[in-house]
Amino acid sequence: MNNIPKSKSFTSLFLISIYFFSGFAALVYQVIWQRWLAFFTGISSVNISLIVSAFMAGLGIGYLVGGYLSDRLKQGKHILYFFAAEVGIGVFALFSKILFYDWMFVANSSFQLGSIYLYLTLFLLLLIPTFLMGVSLPLLSKAFKNIGNQGNFISLLYFTNTLGAAIGTMVTSFYLIPKMGFENAIYVAAALNFFCGLSVLIFGLYGKSTENQQDVNELPSNKVIEEELNVPFKFWLIQYFISGFTAISFEIIWFRMIDVMMKSYAVTFSIILTIYLGSMAIGTWLGVLYNKKYKSGKLKTFLRVQTVLYTYVALSMVILYLSIENLGFLEPLRGFFEGYDEIPSFKLRMTTMFIIPVFLMSVPTFIMGFSFSISQNIIQNDFSLVGKKLGSLQFINIAGSTAGAWFASLIGFEILGTSLTLKLLILTGFLYIGILWYKRLINWLYPVLLSLFLLVLVLLVPGKQEFWKVVSGMREESKFIFSEDKTALSSIKIGETESTVFxxxxxxxxxxxxxxxxxxxxxxxxxxxxxxxxxxxxxxxxxxxxxxxxxxxxxxxxxxxxxxxxxxxxxxxxxxxxxxxxxxxxxxxxxxxxxxxxxxxxxxxxxxxxxxxxxxxxxxxxxxxxxxxxxxxxxxxxxxxxxxxxxxxxxxxxxxxxxxxxxxxxxxxxxxxxxxxxxxxxxxxxxxxxxxxxxxxxxxxxxxxxxxxxxxxxxxxxxxxxxxxxGKLLDNKDVNTDMWPKDEYQVK
Known part of the structure; x- marks a missing residue:
């Protein structure tokens, strides 16, 4: 941004920084609202999936509408709409406990709905806040003109928002809920939304007074590069759908695996989501640095890192499986997997709660974020269409995520099993190898060798019986009984004198x-x-x-x-x-x-x-x-x-x-x-x-x-x-409540 006035550089830095807190608040809401709505729906995995899907659907619609809206607003109006969106989220949050818990659960607990009507009910309940969350990114992406490369600016917004979401997930589960409970944590998040909205509004008024004093020309667009690569927008729509589909499917599978290996802590989901979002944020930021350094060859880079993503997912699974099965120094880990209870060992906890999740997820999710930056840098070549393109792509990505969530839960776990589902998802990598070959972006030998390597890895990923046997620390197949479906992995380990249900x-x-x-x-x-x-x-x-x-x-x-x-x-x-x-x-x-x-x-x-x-x-x-x-x-x-x-x-x-x-x-x-x-x-x-x-x-x-x-x-x-x-009730304030389940979060 060397050719951009300092005032504009400061503007972009301010907007990028402030969007961190919006992402932080959003994940506070997701963690807690999901918990409150589960009281009404019941805690089955299907119902949790309904809640998550309804949450994502509102986001997707918000992205789509926000994109088209941002392109049609006069410059300067975006700030007012962003302010209204953030304040609207905060106001809704203040009343969310009354709506989701007091009214839906306590007052209407006898209200019974089938899956379709339940989903529609959840969708309508969550539509207002999630719609406003989705609207905010397209609005902010065009809040100020002439701030530099628009694709990089959007990527940096996405970076800080995702980073805020990652930190918000961890802070919510390890500090806010243990220290103050669900309801007060919601108030903290609402305050952050008010802060974001008011800060941008005040800054926008200042920016409007100085905007006319700037004599800034727009930077050259990426149009020449896009025409050279001859990539139609339809390609990116398909890519974003596939990316959303596979990303959420991988996340669900990783969660099932790590939850089993970690022995099902209440904070398992938060740990996984923090690593997932944190790695994606880092990837997005490094993608921006890559864009600044390299001005050409980005489609080739984009397609090649996609092949790396799917290859790594397969390779990491094979390495994990072979290591647990064959490496003697990992015997304590295998024993922990086999054991009935948690083992109070710092090394084992670090291994299951940090090392294994990072090993499995960090590289693929890093690539997801890196790919987002590269794709936005290629796509965003016309300021007048920034909102439409961003909104459409994020909407289709959310649609892919929703489809992926249902595929992994209802078809993957229920019919195919974890192992086969994972193999089918990994095969997506062949699509990108084929595109590289078709576009003649690499030597013909590269796709042949990579295809063979990926195929071998897919074959080496163990079948579901062998996979769960090893992850459960068992040696003999005859002594291991298991059944997996959309709800959980249930198993029995048969011993000589005593067998155990897990x-x-x-x-x-x-x-x-x-x-x-x-x-x-x-x-x-x-x-x-x-x-x-x-x-x-x-x-x-x-x-x-x-x-x-x-x-x-x-x-x-x-x-x-x-x-x-x-x-x-x-x-x-x-x-x-x-x-x-x-x-x-x-x-x-x-x-x-x-x-x-x-x-x-x-x-x-x-x-x-x-x-x-x-x-x-x-x-x-x-x-x-x-x-x-x-x-x-x-x-x-x-x-x-x-x-x-x-x-x-x-x-x-x-x-x-x-x-x-x-x-x-x-x-x-x-x-x-x-x-x-x-x-x-x-x-x-x-x-x-x-x-x-x-x-x-x-x-x-x-x-x-x-x-x-x-x-x-x-x-x-x-x-x-x-x-x-x-005959006398105990008068003690140190109790567990629905709004503050202290024992679940290990409050001392």
């Missing part, structure tokens, strides 16, 4: 059921304490141990079990088939059971049905969305859905969960230090009465089928009984 790499429970006495008693204690438990509801299936434990009384006429992992019953049936341990089969085929593959909290809230016993299977507090089952609001929901003398139960591994439970139920009892039982009236824990119920012929036969000596285990559990509260 969800996304994290151990949940054990087989045979007799060895996992805590889960059995988690279900059995309330069922045998209650005098007549006709209807029992349990959130979570797992190994079916808690469900089995709760089902041993002849009084029980109905069992309702909710499970969001749709493939979980299939894994249990396969385990029964391989091991001949029929306990899971028996309970899954119990005529009293109503197994619902959906979000339990959502279904309980929307139903009028009352229960004698309600509980959730043991869920680790730090797992994603675990706060939904450990909040004061959740425990209050359980209380409202209990019959007179009804019992609510929770696993309470932290003091905060215990406080939250005690803030709702006046009568609270503790067994085995972490099994908490609550009721609105005193419970009868007469030892003789409870143990005598195990002598019923039905009960004896029921537990005998699983070789469980339930009476002895119950006797031992009753020995640990403590009365925590006796």
């Amino acid at each position: 969800i996304n790499g994290l151990g949940q429970s054990h087989f045979p059921m007799r060895t996992d006495y805590f889960h059995i008693m988690l279900g059995a204690v309330p069922a045998f304490v209650h005098p007549n438990p006709e209807r029992i509801g349990i959130i979570g299936l797992g190994s079916a141990g808690t469900l089995y434990g709760a089902s041993g009384r002849t009084n029980t006429k109905q069992l309702v079990c909710w499970e969001v992992i749709k493939s979980q019953p299939n894994v249990l049936y396969e385990y029964v088939k391989r091991t001949k341990d029929s306990s899971a089969y028996l309970i899954l085929n119990d005529k009293r059971l109503n197994l619902k593959l959906e979000d339990g909290r959502k279904d309980i809230q929307s139903s009028e049905m009352l229960y004698d016993v309600l509980e959730a299977d043991a869920l680790r507090p730090r797992s994603s969305f675990a706060g939904n089952l450990y909040s004061v609001e959740y425990f209050s929901l359980l209380k409202s859905k209990l019959k007179p003398r009804g019992i609510a139960v929770t696993w309470a591994p932290t003091e905060r969960i215990k406080h939250s439970f005690g803030a709702v139920f006046p009568y609270v009892y503790e067994i085995q230090e972490s099994l908490f039982i609550g009721s609105e009236s005193p419970l009868n824990f007469d030892r003789e009465t409870i143990l005598k119920r195990f002598d019923d012929p039905f009960t004896l036969d029921f537990y005998k089928r699983a070789n469980i000596d339930a009476k002895v285990i119950m006797s031992n559990f009753l020995n640990t009984l403590k009365v925590v509260q006796n």
Whole structure:
């Protein structure tokens, strides 16, 4: 920009810098709004995909409309529209909790919609803020004329916005939410939007007063280069669609892989998104530097880096697979993958939470950002069409991303499997090799050798059975059972004396059921304490141990079990088939059971049905969305859905969960230090009465089928009984709430 007056250089620097905060705020909203809307939709992966798709759809429309609008506005009006967009986002954010949580979830929880109508509802709810977010980039790209190379300026705007989004993701999950909760974090983001809008408005008024004093000629355009390369705009539309499709598909696959290897932390998504966006931002910035240094050969560079992108994705997968399988010094890592729980090792945490994600994602996403800068530098050759081109390309990119998200989730995970889906996506690289050859931009030998290399890599990427076996730390295929679908990866690792159920790499429970006495008693204690438990509801299936434990009384006429992992019953049936341990089969085929593959909290809230016993299977507090089952609001929901003398139960591994439970139920009892039982009236824990119920012929036969000596285990559990509260609610502010799930985010 040496031939641009200092005032214009300062203008571009100011706009580029201020757009950082807009990107920061946008990701605060995405992280938190996604969480709030999941209360209404339920937390199944399909519903989360609906939320993300609705978010992206609004952005896409905003890009498209903003592009056409920016080309038609008189110079100087762009600032006013950008100001209105930023302030509009901020104002909407201030009322978003009332709309998304208070009105949609609390007041209208019984409102049931099919997938199509649910998507349309989410789209309309998110349309205003996401539309305004999308509008802002095209408006800002033409807010000031004569600021230099327009393609580079747009790329720098994209760079700072993406960098702000990356940092916003990390700060939201590791600081804002832990320190102040969801609602206050939203207020911080809204303040940033107001700051962006007002700053640009004030600066724009100053810029307008000095604009007429400048005698600046537009820089030469890239038109000569574009004509020389003979690249039609239609090519870029197709390219941006493909880029969006593959980028989001890769992101979803990487998330599934890393979530399994990391053992499903609540902050896994934030870590992945930060690396993804951060690498893309760096790539965009270095792309601008490349554009300044090189004035020709950019299409050739663009196409070549695309081939590198897909080649690297394949190569990184092959290296990861072969390294875990064959390198002896990685044995501790393989052992961690195989293990039931997290290992408190700094090296292992760094490896799974940083090194592996960076190794898999940083180069491809860097290339995505680098490619954006190069393409914009080629495309933006006419100031009068800047908005239209930018808006159209971003819209089509969002359309590709939406299609890619549905492809990866509904076809990839559900039908093809992770490995085959990945291979099909990698084959896209052959398209760019073909274009390079067709355009005669490289020697004929290069596409031949690269095609052979890429084909070999695709063949070396392991099949889904081998892939998940290695990533799960297993050696023998016969001892590894898994099923993946759009909801999660469910698996069972068969051991010599004990087998373990895993969800996304994290151990949940054990087989045979007799060895996992805590889960059995988690279900059995309330069922045998209650005098007549006709209807029992349990959130979570797992190994079916808690469900089995709760089902041993002849009084029980109905069992309702909710499970969001749709493939979980299939894994249990396969385990029964391989091991001949029929306990899971028996309970899954119990005529009293109503197994619902959906979000339990959502279904309980929307139903009028009352229960004698309600509980959730043991869920680790730090797992994603675990706060939904450990909040004061959740425990209050359980209380409202209990019959007179009804019992609510929770696993309470932290003091905060215990406080939250005690803030709702006046009568609270503790067994085995972490099994908490609550009721609105005193419970009868007469030892003789409870143990005598195990002598019923039905009960004896029921537990005998699983070789469980339930009476002895119950006797031992009753020995640990403590009365925590006796008719008085606990007054303690240190609790988990829907707006501040402190334990999930490991607040101390």
